Amino acid sequence: MELTALLLSRIQFAFTVSYHIIFPSLTIGIAAWLTVLEAVHQYTGKEVYRRVFDFWLKIFAVAFGMGVVSGIVLGFQFGTNWSELSRASGPIQGPLLAYETFTAFMLEASFFGVLLFARSRVRPGFYLFSTGMVALGTTLSAFWIMVNNSWMQHPVGYEVVNGQFVPTDWAAIVFSPVVWVRFPHMLFASYLTGAFCVAATGAWYALRRFSMPEAKVMLRMGLYLAAILMPIQLLFGHLVGDYVHDYQPVKFAAIEGRWHDEQPASEVLWAWPDEDLEKNNFEISIPVLGSLIATMTTDSKEVGLTNFPKDGRPPVLLSFLTFRLMVVLGLLMLFIAWVGSFLARKGRLAENRLMLWAVFFGFPMPFIAIITGWFTAEVGRQPWTVYGLMRTANSVTPTLTVEAASTSLIIFCLAYAIIFSFGTFYIHKLLRIGPKSVDDESSPPMPNRPLGAGMGNVNITV
Structure with missing residues (x-):
């Protein structure tokens, strides 16, 4: 395969966006969960919810920072690597990205500092309000990104003027029916990511008999939330499939692996x-x-793929496999959430080490499902950037050279590897320290012994 500026630009954007999506997926889910935690703490007065909140707020802060840093470069790539796309679609995509800044970033920047530094300086009601505003900010960020991407998947409310897509109906763009199935699908995926990470952390602590009151809260709340959301998520996944079937038949045929009518x-x-x-x-x-x-x-x-010319078909193998991996992971998460919730409800989860291990090892599943889902959506859209209107080959910067694209790809890979390594190391350090538990006021780090050692006499009720 010949290395071209187009191919390298596609690899670079796929790499950076795949890395970036990990962190917004986590922070959107954790922000909403922190709001619930703070509300429960203020309603019940139980300090265990406050300790879990303070613990996850630290992890949220690190993940949020990594998401911001990794996401900034995505905007620059539209100018450096995809200037033709920016020129043509700028009148629509530019305002949508600006709306994200004016709404999501404003809320996050205004209220995140309250969460980190002002609990003792503001009333409890305002602190809860601030937590909700941060959660709303992360949600609005996802909303405007999904509006932007959904317009590229199914362009509406525009006219072509001098080679540019000019908006004629913002209501049609923002309230497109495609947006209102894809946005909830992404939002619930983020909530499930947060739920599984929280439950997996609780399972990790339970397996090592560490911070048990907090572990029980994490297990129960994470699994119960996942058990409720997974069926809803599968429903919205089906609705997303309906839009693909109706508006992108060649993608649907590739996902289904259907060659003939x-x-x-x-x-x-x-x-x-x-x-x-x-x-x-x-x-x-x-x-x-x-x-x-x-x-x-x-x-x-x-319809089958042979109804479409070969240069109008997406890469079939990748679209076909990534979709099935996403579905399989979704079904596995449903199984873990339902069985784990049932055992927790019966007070038998702690006695079932196999299930605790399943919950623990389930934490990568939502991340992988989100990435494979985006691969299905974006690879399946090829060879178009703006579906049916502008091809990917015509979207790349005309003057971009192979050397420049290779250099930027290498730099991004190295920079992201460094960011990911330090961020992951620090989050792991926070997880080892764990929340401050009433069972251990000195809060020593998690013991350095093999996971599972000394588990023969675990006796907790979850």
Whole structure:
């Protein structure tokens, strides 16, 4: 494969955005959870919720900072690597990104300092209000980004003037039905990320008999929230599939691994798509299920990839595999959340070390599911940046050289590796120190012994 400025720019943007999305996904979920924690603490007066809040506020601060730093460069890349896209879509994308600054960043910058430094200087009600405003700010940030990206996926409310996409109906852009299925899908994914990270931390502490009152709060609240949200998330995932089916049929065909028209259509559970031979190897499929999923009928005709020219198809293998990985991870998270919640409700979770291990090792699942979901959306949109209107090949900066693109890619990889290493190290240090527990007022770091050592006599009720 020949290295071109276009290919290197795509790799660079995919790398930076994949790295960046980890942190907003976590902070959106944690910010909302911190609001709930503070409300519960003020309502019940139980100090355990305050200790858990203070503990996760530190982690939130580090992750928030890493998200800001890693996200700044994304905006610069629109000018350095994708200037043609910026020139053409600037009248729409520019204001949308500005709205994010004027709403989300304003709220976060105004109230985050209150959370960190002013608990003793403001009334409890105002502190709770500030926590809610930070959570609202992170949510608005996700909203405007999803409006922006959804317009690129399904452009509406515009006209072309002198080669630029000029907005004619902001209401159509902001309130597009595509936005209102994709935004909740991303928002619930972030809430689930926070829930699984919180529950996994509680499981880690429970396995090592460390900060047990706080561990029980984290396990219960994390698993209960995930158990409630996972079915809703799967519903919105299906609604996102409906929009892809209606507005991006070639992406839908690639995700389904469907090469030829079928009526009724089968559902391919597993295969290895061969784009050269236009067929699936090792295919396992269920008849009729494809039509049922696509239209909720048993006899609909579904189009295949061969209806579209080869230069208008997305990379089929990657779209097909990333979608299935996302779905499998979603089902696994549903299983862990429901079984873990059931055991916690019955007071038997602490006795089931296998389940605690499952919860602990479940923490990467929402991150991977989010990344693979974005890969499905963005790779499946190819060869377009603005779907059906502007190709990716026409969006790159014309004067960008291979040497310049290679240099910036290497610099970004090194910079992000350093940021990630230091950030991860510090978050791990905070996790080892743990929350200040009434069981251990001196709050020593977590003991340095092999995880699981001395677990034979664990006797807690979660």
